Amino acid sequence: MNRTGLHIASAVLAAAVMAGGCVSTGTYEKLEADKNKEIDALQKQSGGLQEQVKSLQSQKTSLEKQQADLRGQITALEQQKTQLLAASQQNKSQYDALVRNLTEEVKKGELQVRQYKDMLTVDVAEQMFFDSGRANLKDSGKAVLKKVGEALKGYEDKVIRVVGHTDNVPINKSLQKVFPSNWELSVARATTVVRYLQEVGIPPERMVASGRAEYQPIAENDSAEGRKKNRRIEITLIDKNLVQEAAPGRK
Numbered sequence: 001m002n003r004t005g006l007h008i009a010s011a012v013l014a015a016a017v018m019a020g021g022c023v024s025t026g027t028y029e030k031l032e033a034d035k036n037k038e039i040d041a042l043q044k045q046s047g048g049l050q051e052q053v054k055s056l057q058s059q060k061t062s063l064e065k066q067q068a069d070l071r072g073q074i075t076a077l078e079q080q081k082t083q084l085l086a087a088s089q090q091n092k093s094q095y096d097a098l099v100r101n102l103t104e105e106v107k108k109g110e111l112q113v114r115q116y117k118d119m120l121t122v123d124v125a126e127q128m129f130f131d132s133g134r135a136n137l138k139d140s141g142k143a144v145l146k147k148v149g150e151a152l153k154g155y156e157d158k159v160i161r162v163v164g165h166t167d168n169v170p171i172n173k174s175l176q177k178v179f180p181s182n183w184e185l186s187v188a189r190a191t192t193v194v195r196y197l198q199e200v201g202i203p204p205e206r207m208v209a210s211g212r213a214e215y216q217p218i219a220e221n222d223s224a225e226g227r228k229k230n231r232r233i234e235i236t237l238i239d240k241n242l243v244q245e246a247a248p249g250r251k
Contacts, residue, residue, distance in 0.1 A: 098122070101151035110144055118239055120158075122148055126166075126189075126231035133175045135188035137196055145193065148235060149200035158237040160197065161208045164190035165234065167227035168214040186211030193233055 105111050112123045129141030164186035179185040190209040198204050219226035
């Protein structure tokens, strides 16, 4: 009830009461003042409730936006999952195809094919390709490498990284003028392999040659067998996008 209505009702009540002579003017005014206070209090409560409603509506809008953002993130993650599964399946198919193409060489123990995440690596024992302390490709190595090159031609979305590895035996003094250390020997061998792969038809812009000398062993160098395992050529297929992302100057 608003103030005008209250005043009218109060006037009527006052007239009736006063006519009956039951309530004094002072008592009536006190009652009217008390009612006005109650009305003021209720109006303040109403205003407070309206502010709470506004606040809750704002929270609701914020929560709905957060929910929409989460749905978007879930959708993006599901897409990434699908892409990863597809990439994993593709990598497995590529691995299987490479093994099939090199089955004979794998059976003979001339090379090994490995898969790690999205990379495929062909490991070839050094003695297949080179004589001790040399970087000239042997005829037996050319035959194997030609087969490897033919198998790698179809992977146009990959960069071919060739890495030379040695054991920790120092270069013979008679050869140190050509190869002062295992660094030079490992790089020279990798370069020789890259040049031959280019000769058999792999575009040079798809290849990278490097050497690690004796500093990435896969076995202990304290035995002849261990040193033999460490002397190797790694030919790895790497996704072009990964190589480009890692290139200097890219953001």
